[in-house]
Structures are given as C-alpha cells and as structure tokens.
Amino acid sequence: MVIRIYRDKEFELLEDVYDPGEDSYMMVDAALDEVTYGEKVLEIGTGSGIISLFIKDIANVVAVDINPHACRNARQNGIDVIRTDMFSGICGKFDTIIFNPPYLPTSDEERLDTWLNRAFDGGPSGKDVIYSFIENVRNHLTPHGKVLTVISSLTDIEDVEDKFRAHGFKVDTLSVHKICFESLAVLKAYLA
C-alpha cells in the first residue's frame, strides 16, 4: 500500500488503481470551486477516490468504478462506492456529475491486460468512453445539473466540447494545464 498526499490530505493507493496525476488534481481543484454545500454528487470512475475525498464533507457524494481494486481503494479512503459500469446500476438524479474519463487513444497492442486498463483506454480515438458518457449523462442530472470532466489535447478537446453542445449543454473551460506533450482542459458542461 502506498500513501499519496495532495494539499492537506493523505490517501491510500492500491495496486491496479490509477495513480492520481495532473488530471486528477485539476479535477479536485475544480470540484472544490464548483460543488456547493449539500449537493447530490455522483463521481464516475473514482479510482482511489481522490476527487470525492475532497468534497465528501461538503456534499452528498456517491462514487462508482468498474475496477474492483478501485472500489476497495475508494472505500478505504472513506468514499461510499458502488461497483458498476458507468451509469448502469444508477437510477437517481444528481446536481453534479464528476468524471475523469479514460481518454487516451489506445490501440489493440497498447491495451493492458489488467483492470488498470479501464483507467486509460479511450478506444482508438480516445473518445469512446467520454462520448458514451455524454450520450447518457443528461438522464442522471437534475434540471440545473452540471458535469465536471477533464480531457486531453491528444483526444481533441474541441470535439468533446462539440459533442456536449450537440446534447444541449453549454460548455465552459475551467482550467488548462500544459504538460510535456499534451494539454489538459477541465470542462464544465451545464444545462442552459
């Protein structure tokens, strides 16, 4: 077991669980800015639970992951977690839905044969999982609900923004970070 620290919080990291990176920490910062007191929040693909950990004392947070090791890890970090595939076992509506998706373009040869693959693999274009999310997320949002997500320039940020708009969302860019060979953008998509 490994201990990671961000801001003032320590959290545990188990094997075969996504080791939080710049994308995770950008999402923590965005969630702290955007989630308001008492909201109902759903986090998809929580991994270690790092993002939910920072807002669980502010909001009513539930997290899901398909990776059994991630579920165990998030629970150890104090998160209420459900093992399911994106929205498949979830029927409620939420004020905020948070998703740090697997967004890397991934060929057959690059695919890992472990649960960790689900944290990275966005299909050949990188867009498979985020597009599927965008097509379904509206059914799980309250009328003034919002989505916080992060996407890489390797995936094409503008295409993802356009996909949100095609499904009736407005999109704001909350932050952009350039790291060595890509840019990461945190997006807020909300119903007008």
Place this chain on the structure above:
Amino acid sequence: MKKDLMEILCCPVCKGDLELEVVRENDVEVLDGALYCKKCNERYPIEDGIPNLLPPELR
C-alpha cells in the same frame, strides 16, 4: 453500503427496483448481503460493504 443508497440504485439489466437482503451489518451500513431484482430473478452481491451491480457475465 449505507441503506439510503437504495434510493439511487437499480438493476443494471432491467433498471427496476432492487430489494435489500442483509446478511451482516453494523450501526452505519450493510457489510454483506445482496440486492435482489425480482423481475430478473438476479442477486447482486454486497461484499465488504461494496455492492456489485455488474451484470453476472461482467463480474
């Protein structure tokens, strides 16, 4: 899992309501048990406090 999570959970196959079956619990939550879908006649296990709502073929 805390019992109030029942409000947001559904069967991943038919999206119908689930019945909670408790085997072991503490003051806070259910530790072991199952979520039963009457319509599909399927039980989704709760183990060590984590409900597993993957369809049987994906578990």
